[in-house]
Amino acid sequence: MPVTPCFDPTTGASGGASSGGGGGTGVNILPLDYININPSTGFTKLEPDVMGYEVAHDAGTGVSTFTMDVLGTGNAKFSFTGTGAEYPRSSQLLVDSAGTTMTTADSFIMNVRFSLYDTTVPANADLRFAVGLCIDPTATTTGDFDGYGVTLRTVSGSRKPGIVKLDSGSGFLSTVSGSGNDFTYGQIIRSARKLPVILAYGETSGQMPANSYTDSTSTVELAATTNLSLFVAVTTATTSGTITAGETFAVKMDYQIIRLR
Numbered sequence: 494m495p496v497t498p499c500f501d502p503t504t505g506a507s508g509g510a511s512s513g514g515g516g517g518t519g520v521n522i523l524p525l526d527y528i529n530i531n532p533s534t535g536f537t538k539l540e541p542d543v544m545g546y547e548v549a550h551d552a553g554t555g556v557s558t559f560t561m562d563v564l565g566t567g568n569a570k571f572s573f574t575g576t577g578a579e580y581p582r583s584s585q586l587l588v589d590s591a592g593t594t595m596t597t598a599d600s601f602i603m604n605v606r607f608s609l610y611d612t613t614v615p616a617n618a619d620l621r622f623a624v625g626l627c628i629d630p631t632a633t634t635t636g637d638f639d640g641y642g643v644t645l646r647t648v649s650g651s652r653k654p655g656i657v658k659l660d661s662g663s664g665f666l667s668t669v670s671g672s673g674n675d676f677t678y679g680q681i682i683r684s685a686r687k688l689p690v691i692l693a694y695g696e697t698s699g700q701m702p703a704n705s706y707t708d709s710t711s712t713v714e715l716a717a718t719t720n721l722s723l724f725v726a727v728t729t730a731t732t733s734g735t736i737t738a739g740e741t742f743a744v745k746m747d748y749q750i751i752r753l754r
């Protein structure tokens with residue numbers, strides 16, 4: 494018996510319920526467009542303490558260039574997993590490509606993609622930046638921030654993908670061992686009010702380096718129907734890291750929302 498598709502593969506329009514296998518209702522996973530992240534406009538920027546950056550965005554290439562302010566004395570609060578959460582970040586409401594705000598009641602996959610890097614990374618600073626989702630992007634405590642992200646570490650002239658989990662359960666950070674990644678991809682998978690997994694992996698000259706992914710689950714249950722925010726944050730990778738004024742890195746940041754129900 495022929496089966497009516499759940500959506501038109503050409504237009505993406507819903508095709509209604511399937512007619513075989515006992516019937517059922519199709520799940521509309523569209524829209525699937527990648528959204529280019531431009532932190533220079535429409536974002537709220539927060540610099541809780543002396544660490545900071547300026548960002549410029551090229552509309553033609555979609556690449557954002559971060560120029561760091563000087564940080565002469567490192568501190569645990571400038572690291573994702575250090576005490577406190579006083580690293581600089583930019584944020585806005587997390588939306589899908591139709592402009593609908595995502596909430597904690599939604600089940601979805603958030604794909605993150607970093608590409609089109611500068612040819613070099615900062616010579617002195619050991620930085621990690623992240624793109625992800627959170628509850629309170631202005632929080633200066635890990636538990637209140639309640640966020641999960643895909644990271645890229647710019648260290649020793651190279652690039653290493655990773656993940657970060659920052660909630661009331663714990664703060665967890667990990668990067669892959671493979672370096673020199675030209676592209677980084679990641680997924681933040683959200684079931685309603687829970688986080689099943691975060692995944693990150695990279696590509697080096699079209700090849701996946703060894704040990705190129707890591708994941709983490711969370712047991713924290715979020716409040717129902719709370720708006721989620723998209724965040725971009727920059728931290729020192731170590732609790733004692735310092736930054737030379739004017740050091741830069743450039744990256745194209747995109748994300749995509751796939752609704753699961």
